[in-house]
Amino acid sequence: MPDYHPPVQDMEFLLNEVLDVSSLAEFPGFEGVEADLVSSTIEHFGAFAAQEIAPLNEVGDREGSVATPDGVVTASGFAKAYQSYVDGGWPALGCREEDGGHGMPGFMRTILEEMLGGSNLAFAMAPMTAPGAYEVIKHSASDELKERFIPKIVSGEWLTAMSLTEPQCGSALGLLRTRAVPQDDGSFRITGTKMFNSWADHDMTANIVHLVLARLPGAPEGTKGISLFLVPKFLVTSDGAIGERNAFSVSSVEKKLGIHGSPTCVTNFDGATGYLLGTPHRGMASMFIIMNAMRLASGVCATGVADAAYRNALTYTHERLAGRSITGAKSPELPGDPIIVHPDVRRMLMTQRATVEGGRAFGFWVSVNLDLAERHPDPVEQKKHDDLVSLLTPVVKSFLTDKGFESADLALQCFGGHGYIRENGAEQYLRDIRMLRLGEGTSGIQAMDFIGRKVVGDEGYVLGRYFSTIRDSIKTLDDEGLLEIADHLRQALDQIEQLTREELPRWSSNREGMAAASLDFMNMIGYLSLGYMWARMAATASRKLRVSDGDATFLSNKIRTARFFFSYLMPDIQALAQRVRSGIHDVMGIPVDEFV
Amino acid sequence: MKIVVLAKQVPDTWSHRALDMVTGLLDRSASEHVPDEINERTTEAALQYKDSAPAAEVIILSMGPEDATATLRKMLSMGADAAVLVTDPALAGSDAVQSARVLSAALEKVGADLILAGNRSTDGQCGVVPAMVAELLGQALAPCLDSVTITESSIEGQVQVEGASLTVRAELPAVATLTEKAAEPRFPNFKNIVAAKKKPIVTWSLADLGIQAGPASAPVQSVMVSAQERPEKQPGPKISDDGTAAAQLAEFLTANRLV
Known part of the structure; x- marks a missing residue:
């Protein structure tokens, strides 16, 4: 292992x-x-x-x-x-x-x-x-609830869980049926069935604090009639002690492809005691605070898994002997050369390295922007950072999980048949990371959020500002003499900006066309974002090398990996652009009733 | 109660370690330097006592180059209260006797009720410095403890010797050395990581200790006569099975005292 x-x-x-x-x-x-x-x-x-x-x-x-x-x-x-x-x-x-x-x-x-x-x-x-969950409870619970629950959540003594999905609805939460009936004491009785509840029950903490979406009596239809409730596994007395068991239970744990250690629960709420968080019918807004944090965390975790898979493959390619280097034996004393000498293996390793390190930079950069959105003393700057995080959250979620999965797949490929068997751990990484492309909204859902709400929704204003930020960074590359990288980034940016200018008006009037283009367009922004990160990393490495500050091997290899990203991975945007331009006709060409 | 833990920065066991063939001393540029793992276990034993007696003070004492402060910071992150580094150009290449003299001088200045050390370091592997310190300070030595119980007035533990397990006990003040079985080090928690940034690391020179070091002031000293690279490993004999392979193998193992 x-x-x-x-x-x-x-x-x-x-x-x-x-x-x-x-x-x-x-x-x-x-x-x-x-x-x-x-x-x-x-x-x-x-x-x-x-x-x-x-x-x-x-x-x-x-x-x-x-x-x-x-x-x-x-x-x-x-x-x-x-x-x-x-x-x-x-x-x-x-x-x-x-x-x-x-x-x-x-x-x-x-x-x-x-x-x-x-x-x-x-x-x-x-x-x-x-x-x-901490943020939501802190900002929307009564003082009494906060006193009872916040200290335990902060210390980690009690874990939290999120209950959204029901058997009949996942992404379309407007169809949600779980009911919440008010009681005389101000609490609510929650009844309904939830599924895909990660860690809804376990033996790791003495109590578990569920945040559950449910409808109040007479609530409006759709997502505008959903409220959020705090439902603890064990009721908590006013002095903070654990009281009686609440009326809900896990009826089963799903059998699934990966993350077997994480219980994916079906949960039945049978008149469980819950407490309203925030305003009635406005639960979705609170839930999205948790959801957005989870989306960023998903992208970041995907980078973590892809990195672990890459390191595992890297070790193997140094040890596994097969064939001889095409330019002559590199380890003549051994019966074969380590497979890392082969260009195809090196291509797979470099792709993983560029994906992982670029993805890491992107995830952390957005995370830092979120901190600036929360704490920048200038409200105008705060808003700018907030807009940027809002724009890029779906990109972090989908691009890093999709590319992380592809990277983990390449890691497995480096092992040949030894990756497909359990012994080396490569197949577990691949099975586990697969979930991240589904949870907290699939990549397709992220793409619709991105293009619909975040791009067309504001007529490309925030995206345009992001383009300007990237363009401003190119000058640093020129100053560092990284002209080749600067050219690559400039060309990619020019191309994507032009495509956006051309397509944006069409998408506003043709929503189906916009939907068809959504994932490909978002992936272009993903590549551009990683390009921006690689440019910044290369510029920093170059500056540090120039003044002999730091590990020269590490810094030089940063620049080499940046070059690989631009010459080998960034060209994917050509194909994506062509697909975006090809429009909807061929995607939707076969009528539904003939699509059998 | 003041417990002083002796700590040492060593070349990473997992990296390539080399000696300077001219001086016979450690080539510090050849490998990364890390706290000797046994230091963390020894610190853990001290911290376990502090967990039960919070007024106890745990101080890490080391002798080494200036950059050894990074080593000390790790022990501070685990929860030790303060650290002292004795560093002086005259100390380069100190032998065990000189190390013990300098550490003893520093220990007298710190004033320890109990001195804990690893039973031996992963680089020099002499395992004699703590015994010399005990001798110089006139204190009891409880050596190579596999387990340890510390009270306000004593230290007790188990020592494995050939064919027996001994329980040894010393009244404080005393010196004790611990094996890697004595304690499993804790991971630093975030509160201590933050606190470690503000904890003092005092640096003392020989002048601060009022002593001298180096060949001129050594009553006895080890002298490096010559140094040479370890010879390349020679390939072992090959045995072809002509029907007597088992006998030849047994003979080889016996001759090399491998069975």
Whole structure:
């Protein structure tokens, strides 16, 4: 089974050098954010993830989480590992100090999310809803509820879970049926069946705080009649003690392709006691706070899994002997050369490397922008960052999970037949990461959100500003003498801007055409975003090399990988552009009744 | 109660380690430097006592180059209260006797009730410095403890010797060395990682300790006579099976004391 190698050097380079996150320290609340604290967190949490969490990855896959009459039982070691995570104070990292948290910016939590994802995705899913749930409860619960639940969520003593999907509706939550009936004491009785509830029940914490979407009596139809409720597994007395068991149960845990360690539950609420969060019928807005956090986390976790798969493949390609290098034996003392000498293997490794490191940069950069959207002292700047995060959240979610999956597939391919068997761990990464393309809205759903709401919805205004940001960065590349990279990025940007100018008016009047183009267009923005990140990383590496500051091998290989990205992966935008321009006719050509 | 943990920065065991063939000293540029793993286990033993007696103070003491502060920071992140680094150009290439003299001087200045150390480092592997420190300070030595129980006035633990398991106990002040079985180190929690940034690391020179070091002031010293590269590994004998292979193999194993 593979070891997990936390990407310590790459994360430190990215956060402390490229994104220069210590500049956030000038914003109120982030005073303690210094480069050496970022480095220590990366180093120590990386060691924790590698030594405590990663060894349970295969155990979770083999044993799974199992539904029993007494509740869901997690795989061996999971509960103990979660307790170590709590003892480390990690759940409180991004929570406000007034709630007992450490008050760190969200990008610090992104470090944890990627490393947990890379070491054990099933385990990483357990605390994934907590940051969003904390925000929602903090901003929409009564003081009494906050007192009862916030401290336990901040400390991690209690985990949270999210209950949206029902058997008849997933993405179309307007069809939701779960009912909430008001009681005299101000609480509600919740009745209905939910499914795809990750970590809805388990034995890792003494209580579980569910956030459940349900309809009040007489609520309007559709998504404008959905309210959000807090439904604890065990009721909590006014002094904070755990009381009686609430009226809901997990009837089954799904059998599924991957993330076996993460219980995917069917949950029956049978008049369970719940408490309204926020305004009646406005639950979707609150739910989207959690959902958006989960979407970013999904993209970040995908990078983590793809990185782990890549490292595993990289080790194998150095050790596995097969054939001789086409230019003559490179290890004549051995019966064959290690397969990393072969160009096709190298192509697969470089593709993974460029995808993983570029994806990591993109995820962290958006995460830092989210911090700026929350804490920038200038409201105009705050709005700009907020708009940018809103624009790019679906891109992070879908592009990083789709490309992360392709990367994990290439990792498996590096093993040949040895990747398809269980022994080497490559097939588990591929099965596990597959889920991330589905959960929190499929890539197709992300693409519709992106093109419909975020691009056509504001007539391309925020996207245009993003293009300008990227164009401004090209000058730095010119200054560093990275002319080839600058040209590649400039050409890609020109092409995508022109395509956007041409297509945007058509999409406004032809919604079906817009939908047909959505994923391809969003993927173009994905490539452009990774290109922007690679340009920034190459410029930083070049500057540091020029002044002999840092590990020259690491920095030179950053620039080499940037070149590979632009020469080998960025050209995919040509095909995508052609597909976007081809319009809807051939996609929708066969009539539904003939499509049999 | 003041517990001082002796710590050492060593070349990473997993990296290529090399000696300078001219001086016979460690080539510090050849490999990455990390805290010796046994230091974390020893610190853990001290911290477990501190968990039960929060007023106890855990101080990490090291002798080494200036950049050894990174090593000390790791132990501070685990929860130690402060660290002291004795660093001085005259200390380069110190042998065990000189190391023990300098550490003893520093320990007298710190004032320890209990001194804990790993039983031996992964680089020098002499395992004698703590015993020398105990001798110089006139304190008892509880060596090579596989388990450890610390109280306000004593330290006790199990020592494995050939054919027996001994329980040894010393009244404080005392020196004890711990094996890697003694404690499983904790992962630093975030609160301690933040706190470690503000914890003091005091740097002392020889002048601060009021002592001298180097060949001129050494009462006894180890002298490097010559240094040479380890010879290339020679291929072993090949046995072809002519019907006597089993006998030849047994003979080879016996001759090389492998069975």
